Amino acid sequence: MVMKIATARRIAHLDMDAFYASVELIRYPRLRGLPVVVGGRTEHRPATIKPDGMLHVHRLHEYVGRGVVTTATYEARAAGVFSGMSLMKAAQLVPNAILLPANFASYQYYSKLFKAAVAKLTTQIEDSGIDEIYIDLTQLPNDSKILANSLKQAVKEATGLCCSIGIAPNKLLAKICSDLEKPDGLTIMGVSDIPHRIWPLSVKKINGIGPKATEKLAVLGINTIGELAQAKLSFLKSYFGYNYAIWLMEAAQGIDNRPIITNPKAKSISRETTFERNLDLYHDRTVLTESLSNLCEKVAQDLKCKNYVGRTIGIKLRFADFQTLTRNITLSTYTDDGIKILAATRECLRRIVFQKKIRLLGVRVSSLSPFYYENNASVIPLQAELPFDVI
């Protein structure tokens, strides 16, 4: 009889350091060492090189509008600036910080570069956003430290950028580890390290415990992961849902069996826009109509570009008071047609009572399916069940 012995997995989480800001520093090397904030609208205030060779930049205190910080250099972070903070607030903290508009095409380019560099070493990669990936190292020879250093070197050679790596028995722990020694960090951890390295950390270091859960746990006297690990499951179940309580318990023990997903399928494709000022349904009808039509057209283009069709069409509205609501409708056929999407969003809009000014409008297509062929009247996904008489 052959016994199958389960070997511990070796999962790496590779996270690019201050990714957007670092890409900007490649473009504008003279800004190195200065507090730089990336954010605001793309059409706003790029840096320009004057005819005399001087780099002309805009300062944070000059900014007026609804933008938020997308990312900031470590110099700006030292002053308390973090992602998601409104630019106006950041300007109070570091008025002289340099503000650069986000340049997503560049970030996308560097993202592909670093992922391609890693892909030369292994195919066991899970994409987890523009600036991070999980890598399953289990089947690779060499010890973890050697592998981590080759990964860092490959990324550096391909992009000129630094990354931080955490290696642990699962994704949850690897993700926590990669954050421990940023920037240019490397942390390798086994199960036996959990009590002294993980348990002293705040519960919010766990990917999946956000602001709401952190707050709720704090009220219950649970602040660290160690305290969460010691909590009784029955106690957690009485304050959180059944499934979330179990997940919290396991996460605190460092248990996570999620596999590496190498080719995830998209579930939805969406576009949304926050208006420069809040709009009134009647007075600003033209602007809203045009915006809706643009969003639908962009979503349609995105669908075509990524080769998807979808049949659930939805809208998202955010009012001036930040109340957010969604409406959606499921069609009988799949589509990637802007006109059909627009018609469906109009149906959705009819189901909303407008009493407040509108801050945001969004369009989303879900129930996606890849691969399709045109069939005169409608678009049918190949894997949809076909009537037998077709075959």
Added chain:
DNA sequence: TCTGGGGTCCTAGGACCC
């Protein structure tokens, strides 16, 4: 000086069918 944009996952309730 409040709070971007693109996503995922989960929950809960109702409709509908057998």
Added chain:
DNA sequence: TCTGGGGTCCTAGGACCC
């Protein structure tokens, strides 16, 4: 005829992540 239970689909909202 006063009332079951499982399964699936759809809708809406919310937490969370990068």
